[in-house]
Amino acid sequence: MTKMYPKLIFNRTTWKYIFYLWIFIWAFVFCKNLFYKGHLKEYIAIIKRPTLEDKRSFVTGDRLYELIRSAEAKIPENATFEYEGIEEASLSDRRIRYYLYPRLKSDNADYIIRYGQSPARDDVLKRRK
């Protein structure tokens, strides 16, 4: 009874070259991400920021993070907030909720966080009830 063997299309030498091609693609994509897509610049920029707060500010965006810090200082922990100028369910929305917890987002909230059209218009306002 003859044994069946897998069909591998190419011979061993060709598969070796395909392996070398794999390594080339891997190295190419790695270098492209690092240099062309700016990952290296990003890493250097983050490393230059010494503290955890600085790094959080970098990934969030310095302007938005400053607003979040301001909101943290002004809004009591048991109060609620809502915001203007930020898209619902966006990454910025998620980050605001993440950093401001235990303060929760709510409709008709105690405080409004305004992310204005310019940094000068960013503010945290107490809603008059």
Next chain:
Amino acid sequence: MELALIVIAQIFASLLGRAILRFFFYKEIRKFALAEKIALYYVIGMGLIPLYMMLLNCFGMKFSISTIYLPCALIIVFETLHHTSRKPTLTGAQNSSRSRVRIDPVNAFLSLGIFFVVFYSFFTGLVKPIASFDSVASFAIKAKIFFLGAGIPRGFFENLAQNFPHPRFPLMIPLQETFCFISMGSFNDILVKMIFPAHFLAFAALFYFGLKELTGKRCALIFTFLLCSINEVSRFSAVGYTDIHFSLYLFVGFIYWYRFATTASGGALFSLFIPAVFSAFAIFTKDTGFIVPFLFLLLFVLYSKERKEGKGAILAYVRYLALLIFLILSWLFVRLAPESTHRLMTLNALNPAYLVSAFMDRILPVLYEFQVNVFNPKRWNLLWPIFIVLFILNYKWSLRTRLKYITVFITSIFLLYLFFYITVEPSAFGYGKVYAQSLRSGMNRHLIHVTPFAVLWLALIFKKMCESKKEKA
């Protein structure tokens, strides 16, 4: 200081894993290589601690150093005393005299490549805080809630969690992060990311050793390197998502069972224990984990047909299910509660007319997104084109060999995911997302779950090619 504390926490988790494994399966474990043992201890320890925290929650207990560390420390101390009272025996590996180590340049290159990818994963993981969408919105926020509240707040799933996406998503990652925050004593969302590349390192180790027993050292190194060098795999190893964890649990649960089924290595109980424990981890990591018991049911059915052991296989599967349910019982109460609003599929999924209509509507977008993903060398290198061609060419052949278990496993995962894409409610993908957009963002992560199996399958095929060449010669 926080760095030292989180490292200590992970070492502690590894000691817990060691205690559990050594107590129950000392004879099987002692034959493993040291690196394989450490990887297994780490993954099991880091998986059991969140399940234990879930149990604490059921009894209304708070999360603290004393409630988490003390009972686990008692287990470790008890097992250590029990172990030292064992009669010392030398394993074969310990018995052998030290031979000269020859450094093979090809093996050295491959090993360096693997270490480089893992090192880069640690670097990218620890250079910046948690930042990606799901890692912030679904996991880290819950970890913060549990850390600040010293536990899962009363009514969390019904009330507080509704403020965030996926309120009843499994809690493996959030609780692992909470454990790290409690160990560090602070909310440091950079250092907590260490657990992700650490799991990736364990994954690489367990993949290598799992493959080594089946194919030999060189082949295992080559294919471990290929797995680690896939851009999408290494990218997700450090961002704080669940997919590498899920792949790891799925693969390790499978490979130890497969080694037992094909080479009879490891005892029968050990080869049930590992799949059951890792299936529990998978269910507690992603809702997709609910497919895992069905996948193992298929494997047991195949195995029983091959060995003509109907009753034995049924008993083995019942044991597997019993241990699995025992481990995740506390989570099942939460996830399957009637008030759980997060439904993945509607009951329409059981309606044939709906299925046909959904299939006709969605099959083209699914196939389109599939080919966008797989024929993208920036994400997957050459894996999927090679795998798809060889898989189709050798499908029938592989079903007549021991590869049938992997072939059936891979086919079943693809079919189950296809069923999921056809029947899932669009809201399950996220808020207000168009179906095709959601598919794109979800499918590449689902492909990560299948990737180690595809690489394993290719490794065994190529190994068979090498053997066939030798036989012909």
